[in-house]
Amino acid sequence: MxxxxxxxxxxxxxxxAMALCRPPHGQQVPGLQHAECLAMMTLGAPIVSPARMQLxxxxxxxxxxxxAAIDGFLDCTKLGRALAQxxxxxxxxxxxxxxxxxxxxxxxxxxxxxxxAPVVAVTLARMKLPQVPRFIRWGKPVEELVRDHPGTTLALxxxxxxxxxxxxTVWNSLQEMLNMVHGHSSVPRPGRHADAMVERQRKxxxxxFTTLRFRPIAEYGNWExxxxxxxx
Numbered sequence: 001m002x003x004x005x006x007x008x009x010x011x012x013x014x015x016x017a018m019a020l021c022r023p024p025h026g027q028q029v030p031g032l033q034h035a036e037c038l039a040m041m042t043l044g045a046p047i048v049s050p051a052r053m054q055l056x057x058x059x060x061x062x063x064x065x066x067x068a069a070i071d072g073f074l075d076c077t078k079l080g081r082a083l084a085q086x087x088x089x090x091x092x093x094x095x096x097x098x099x100x101x102x103x104x105x106x107x108x109x110x111x112x113x114x115x116x117a118p119v120v121a122v123t124l125a126r127m128k129l130p131q132v133p134r135f136i137r138w139g140k141p142v143e144e145l146v147r148d149h150p151g152t153t154l155a156l157x158x159x160x161x162x163x164x165x166x167x168x169t170v171w172n173s174l175q176e177m178l179n180m181v182h183g184h185s186s187v188p189r190p191g192r193h194a195d196a197m198v199e200r201q202r203k204x205x206x207x208x209f210t211t212l213r214f215r216p217i218a219e220y221g222n223w224e225x226x227x228x229x230x231x232x
Contacts, residue, residue: 002093003067003070004062004064004214005088005089006061006091007062007083007087008086008088009057009085009086015082016037016039016058018079020037020160024037024079029069030069031064031068031073032065032073033064034062035060035063037059037160038060038160038166039053039158039159039160040058040157041157041158043156044140047136058083058086059168060083061124067090084221087221087229088221089216089217089220090218090219091217093106093110094213094215095212096109098209099210100125100209103124103210113213115174117173118173118231119171119174119213119215119216120214121167121211121214124209124212125166126163126164126206126207127165128204128207129162131204131205138196138199141192142196144192145190146167146169146180148187149180149187151171151173153170153171153172154226154229155169156169170216170231182194
C-alpha cells in the first residue's frame with residue numbers, strides 16, 4: 001500500500017522555482033509514484049499580497065511505494081535534502097472524495113475510521129481560469145474559517161501557477177473536521193464551507209478536484225519552530 005507525505009520547508013527562491021517547474025518523478029526517484037510541488041500560501045491573506053505565493057516556502061505532497069523510498073529521496077537527492085531541513089508527515093490513505101487524474105486510482109474509502117482520532121486532509125484542485133474570481137469570492141471566507149478553527153493544529157494552502165491550488169490541514173479529530181465541513185462547528189459563521197460547496201455544485205470552479213483524508217503515521221523535523229504538530 002502506498003505511503004503519502006506532505007513536506008514543508010523554507011528554501012531558496014531558486015530551489016522552489018525549480019521544483020515548481022520540474023517536480024521530481026518516478027524515473028528520477030526510485031519508489032516515487034507522484035509528487036505535487038507548490039509554493040506556500042497563508043490562508044485568508046489579502047488577494048494581492050506576498051503571502052499569496054511564498055517562493056521561500058516550498059510544499060510537496062507525494063505518494064510513495066514505501067517508507068524506504070521516502071528515506072532514499074530525503075537522503076540522496078538535492079531537493080530531498082532541502083526538504084529534510086523542514087517538516088513532514090507520513091500518512092496512510094483513508095478516504096477520497098472527487099477526482100484528480102494523478103490520484104484517481106485511490107479507493108473511495110479504506111478501513112474503519114475512528115471519529116476521535118486525528119486526521120490530515122489534503123485538497124488538490126485544477127482551476128478553471130475564468131472561474132477564479134468566483135472561487136476567490138467563495139473560497140476566502142472558507143480559508144478564514146479553516147485557519148481560525150479551534151480543531152486544527154496546522155492549516156495552510158499552496159499553489160502552482162497557473163491552475164493548481166491545494167490546502168493542507170491537521171485536525172485534532174475526524175469529528176471536528178466533519179463538523180466544520182457540514183457547518184456544525186461552534187464558531188462564528190459556521191456554514192461558510194457548506195455554503196461554498198453548494199455554490200461549487202451549482203457551477204464548478206475546477207475541472208478537477210479532490211479531497212483526500214489520511215491517518216497520520218509519523219512526523220519529522222519542525223516547522224517554524226513547532227514540533228508535535230500532529231496530535232498524539
